[in-house]
Structure formats: C-alpha cells, structure tokens
Amino acid sequence: MKLLLVCYAGMSTSMLAQRLEDEGAARGIEVEVEAVPMTELEANLEGVDAVLLGPQVRFAEKDARAAVGDDVPLMVIAPQDFGMMRADNVLDQVSSLIG
Amino acid sequence: MDKITGFIEGHIAPVANGLAKNRYIKAIQNTFMTLIPFFTIGSFALIIIEPPVDYTTLEAGPLQAFFQGWAGLAEVLAAPLGAINTFTMGIMGLWAAIGLSYFLSRHYKMSSFLPTFLGAACWLITSGVDVEGSFVTDHFDSTGLFSAILVTILAVELYRFLTSRRVGAIEIAGAAVPPAITDAFASLVPCAIVLVCAGALSQVVIAVAGVTLPEVMTVVMAPIVSLAGTPVGIFLLGLIVMLFWWFGIHDSVITSPLDVISYANLDANMTAHMAGVASTQLPHVLTPPFWWTFMAIGGSGATFALALLCLVSRSKQLRTVGRLGIVPAFFNINEPIIFGMPLMYNPTMFIPFLLVMPINGLLTYGAMALGIIGKTYAYAGWNMFAPIGALLSNMEIASLIFCLALIVIDALLYLPFFKVYEKQKLEEEAQAATVE
Numbered sequence: 001m002k003l004l005l006v007c008y009a010g011m012s013t014s015m016l017a018q019r020l021e022d023e024g025a026a027r028g029i030e031v032e033v034e035a036v037p038m039t040e041l042e043a044n045l046e047g048v049d050a051v052l053l054g055p056q057v058r059f060a061e062k063d064a065r066a067a068v069g070d071d072v073p074l075m076v077i078a079p080q081d082f083g084m085m086r087a088d089n090v091l092d093q094v095s096s097l098i099g
Numbered sequence: 100m101d102k103i104t105g106f107i108e109g110h111i112a113p114v115a116n117g118l119a120k121n122r123y124i125k126a127i128q129n130t131f132m133t134l135i136p137f138f139t140i141g142s143f144a145l146i147i148i149e150p151p152v153d154y155t156t157l158e159a160g161p162l163q164a165f166f167q168g169w170a171g172l173a174e175v176l177a178a179p180l181g182a183i184n185t186f187t188m189g190i191m192g193l194w195a196a197i198g199l200s201y202f203l204s205r206h207y208k209m210s211s212f213l214p215t216f217l218g219a220a221c222w223l224i225t226s227g228v229d230v231e232g233s234f235v236t237d238h239f240d241s242t243g244l245f246s247a248i249l250v251t252i253l254a255v256e257l258y259r260f261l262t263s264r265r266v267g268a269i270e271i272a273g274a275a276v277p278p279a280i281t282d283a284f285a286s287l288v289p290c291a292i293v294l295v296c297a298g299a300l301s302q303v304v305i306a307v308a309g310v311t312l313p314e315v316m317t318v319v320m321a322p323i324v325s326l327a328g329t330p331v332g333i334f335l336l337g338l339i340v341m342l343f344w345w346f347g348i349h350d351s352v353i354t355s356p357l358d359v360i361s362y363a364n365l366d367a368n369m370t371a372h373m374a375g376v377a378s379t380q381l382p383h384v385l386t387p388p389f390w391w392t393f394m395a396i397g398g399s400g401a402t403f404a405l406a407l408l409c410l411v412s413r414s415k416q417l418r419t420v421g422r423l424g425i426v427p428a429f430f431n432i433n434e435p436i437i438f439g440m441p442l443m444y445n446p447t448m449f450i451p452f453l454l455v456m457p458i459n460g461l462l463t464y465g466a467m468a469l470g471i472i473g474k475t476y477a478y479a480g481w482n483m484f485a486p487i488g489a490l491l492s493n494m495e496i497a498s499l500i501f502c503l504a505l506i507v508i509d510a511l512l513y514l515p516f517f518k519v520y521e522k523q524k525l526e527e528e529a530q531a532a533t534v535e
Binding site: 012080 | 419
C-alpha cells in the first residue's frame with residue numbers, strides 16, 4: 001500500500017516513513033511511504049491509499065480532508081506514537097482504517 | 100488546566116492555524132524556505148573569501164602559514180565567489196519578488212508562468228527605478244523585500260481579479276474566434292492594466308513622498324523592525340513561538356513573517372561586514388543565525404540539552420526518547436522530543452519549555468551588546484549543528500564556545516523540572532512492572 005505522510009516541512013515525518021516501511025517489510029506487507037510538506041499534499045495524492053498527518057499540523061485536518069476527498073482515508077498520527085516513532089501502532093491503525 | 104487547554108485547543112489553535120495557512124503568509128514561508136540554499140551558499144562564498152584573521156598580524160608558524168594560504172586562495176576566488184554572494188544573498192529582493200509571485204499564483208492554481216513574470220515586472224517598475232525613472236539596482240538587495248511583498252500581492256490579486264472577470268477576452272457570439280486568440284487577449288489586457296497600475300503607483304509615491312516605494316516601505320516598517328530586535332521583542336517572540344509548540348503546533352505563523360525582518364537584518368550586517376565594519380559594531384542582533392543557532396539550539400525550545408538529559412535518564416521511556424531524539428537534535432529537528440517525551444501539554448515542563456529559548460535570546464543579546472561575541476553576518480542554514488553554525492555566523496571561536504556554554508546553561512535550567520518529570524515516569528514504570 002502507498003501512504004502519504006504530511007507534516008510542516010516533510011523533515012520529521014521522513015524519519016517515521018523509513019520505520020513504517022521497515023515495519024511493513026517485517027509483516028510481509030509492501031508499504032511505500034512518502035513524506036511531503038503540507039504545501040505539497042495536493043500534488044502527491046495519486047495512487048495513495050491513506051494520508052497520515054503529523055500531530056504538528058493536526059489543525060489542518062479539515063483542509064487536508066477537503067483536498068484529499070472522501071475516497072481516501074485520512075488520520076492524524078497520535079503525538080506519542082509520532083514522537084516515539086511507534087511504527088507498529090501507526091501501521092495497526094492504518095490497517096484498520098483501510099479495512 | 101484541562102479546561103484551559105480544552106479552550107485553547109478548541110478556539111485559539113484553529114485561529115493560529117487559519118493564520119498559518121493564510122495565502123500571503125504561506126507564500127512568504129515558501130519563498131524563504133525555497134531560498135535557504137541560496138542564503139547558505141551566499142554565506143559560504145563570503146566566508147571563504149574573507150579570512151577571519153589577517154595573517155600579517157600572526158607570528159611565523161603553521162597558523163600563519165594556514166591563514167596566509169587562505170588569504171592567497173581568497174584573492175584568487177574573490178571575483179567568482181564574490182559574484183556568487185552578490186547574485187544569491189545580495190539580490191534577495193529580486194528573488195523574493197519572483198518567488199512570492201510564483202507561490203501566490205500557484206495558490207490560485209494559475210497554471211501559466213505569466214503572473215510570476217508580471218509580479219516581478221511590477222516590482223521592478225516600483226523598486227528598480229530612481230526618482231528620475233532610470234533603472235537602478237539599489238533595492239535588489241534586502242531593502243526591496245517589503246516592497247516585494249506589497250507589490251507582488253497587489254499585482255497577482257489584481258491580475259486574478261481581471262482574468263476571473265474575463266476583462267479583455269474577445270467573445271463574438273457565433274463568430275469563429277480561435278480559442279488561442281481569445282486566451283491571448285484574455286491575458287494581454289489584464290496584464291497591461293496591472294503594469295499600468297504599477298507604473299501609476301510608482302509615480303504617485305515618488306510625487307507624494309519624493310522617494311521611491313522601497314524607501315517609503317523601509318520608513319513605514321522601521322518601528323516594527325527595531326521593536327523586534329529589542330531584548331523585549333526577542334523575548335516575547337520566543338515566548339509566543341514556544342507557546343505554540345507547547346500546544347504542539349508549528350510556529351510558522353510567527354517565524355515566516357519574522358523571516359522577512361531577520362533576513363533583511365542579516366543582509367544589512369553582511370553588507371556592513373564587507374565594508375569593513377567590526378563584527379561587534381554590526382547594525383542588527385536579530386538575524387536567522389541569531390534565532391536558529393543561538394536561541395533554538397537543537398530545535399525550538401532549545402531542546403538539545405534536553406535530548407542529552409533524556410539520553411542519560413534512568414527512566415526507560417525517556418532514554419528511548421533520548422536515543423530517538425539525539426541524532427535529529429544535531430540537525431535542529433526536535434519532533435521526537437516534543438511529541439515523544441512529550442513536552443506538548445506537559446504541565447511539569449511548561450515553564451522551562453517556554454522560557455529556556457527566550458532566555459538564550461537574552462543571554463546572546465547581552466553577550467553581543469557587551470562585545471563578548473560579535474554579531475552575525477553569515478548563515479549556515481537551520482540544519483547545521485548549532486555550535487558550528489555559531490562559529491560560521493561570524494567566524495569567531497568565541498561564538499562556538501558561547502553556544503556550547505548555552506547548551507550547558509540550558510541543561511541546568513531544564514534539570515530541576517526534568518528531575519520531577521523523570522520521577523513521575525519512574526513511578527509509572529515501576530507500577531506497570533508490578534502489574535505485569
């Protein structure tokens with residue numbers, strides 16, 4: 001599956017992106033993660049299965065939702081999961097979100 | 100406490116977010132973020148061609164040989180690297196005018212590059228001329244930044260208004276006007292109107308004020324620029340930024356507009372330095388290296404020291420945060436600390452998290468005012484490890500030592516609060532262990 005990770009500059013989410021791909025590999029799922037800044041969200045939506053927002057841009061959820069549309073699931077990463085880089089928790093949530 | 104955070108989360112934070120995504124603030128933010136490589140490269144070009152020590156004042160030895168070699172290299176490279184400095188940092192007004200026009204027109208989903216050219220042309224009409232109307236490049240540097248913001252916003256907005264009303268688009272009912280012709284006229288007429296307006300604005304300003312627009316803008320903005328650079332201004336700006344982060348919200352709503360002022364200050368310092376002004380006598384304290392390498396050591400909140408404290412903590416969770424956070428901290432990225440420790444919504448850490456960075460600002464201001472370290476004239480970029488960034492900011496060993504001292508001071512300021520929080524964490528962990 002292809003995930004889009006969004007934060008302010010795409011810097012800190014890129015750390016989580018790597019961990020998510022590793023966690024996916026450990027579970028035998030092919031996970032492709034791209035970390036982009038908020039301003040690049042709309043340009044990167046093609047073929048994305050879920051959009052994940054970093055907690056520091058959580059107040060932009062409504063705008064992100066509008067940009068993403070209703071077909072693609074979107075969630076805000078819990079601050080602690082983000083800070084502790086708990087890729088397993090995040091991937092669990094994404095899996096249940098995609099269903 | 101929960102009530103207050105609930106109120107802020109529900110009411111204040113969305114307002115802050117609304118401001119942060121304001122199209123003008125976003126355009127400023129994107130422009131300066133895009134230009135960071137230019138600023139860094141321009142700074143390095145300057146550093147290389149300006150040896151910090153005059154070798155003729157040194158005693159014979161390896162150090163003298165080193166600086167003599169550097170001086171020789173600088174002489175050879177002065178022309179090409181000087182040009183790089185001039186056409187990156189040195190004409191940031193022009194780059195900003197182009198960037199602002201581009202990002203604003205992109206916000207409006209204008210696919211054509213014309214509005215970008217148009218915004219830049221309007222800025223040139225108002226800021227690239229003297230009172231007689233001759234072409235001058237005096238305000239291609241940072242003194243043209245404020246007029247760039249004003250003029251490009253007006254130009255792109257007016258162009259958008261005119262094209263959305265289809266002013267000038269030829270539509271003859273029933274006649275076979277080729278669509279390409281219609282489109283050509285659809286942009287030709289609005290374009291002409293916008294350019295004429297820019298010319299009129301330029302002439303009116305000169306007629307009324309006797310000087311050109313950039314000079315008027317400099318006078319208008321002067322009180323804000325100098326207020327931001329006072330100790331009170333620096334302290335308050337730092338405090339507001341940290342309040343944002345305590346709620347886990349990015350600080351761009353404050354720091355993006357601040358970029359305009361601090362980069363203009365940096366450019367003024369750089370120009371003064373090249374004219375031979377001593378680093379302690381440079382005009383401005385508040386510059387990007389002042390903020391990002393002396394105040395925000397390790398990221399907003401000066402969390403580098405905190406990452407070190409976490410690393411040696413007895414709490415398992417804090418040690419994990421420290422391990423995750425220490426490498427990014429060298430590059431001034433601290434989301435693992437802010438969200439992992441967490442500092443966000445953490446009442447125990449509220450006081451130091453808000454105060455340590457502004458205190459760094461005051462201490463650095465004091466050190467610069469007393470001449471212990473010089474003011475800054477070069478910027479290595481916000482991802483540079485802070486003490487090295489400090490060294491490169493004015494090529495003084497004292498700056499590096501001062502920055503290291505700040506890390507120690509930050510650690511001492513954080514320590515009592517950290518100990519209380521660590522105790523809470525240890526109790527939680529002990530409890531979890533007995534439950535298991």
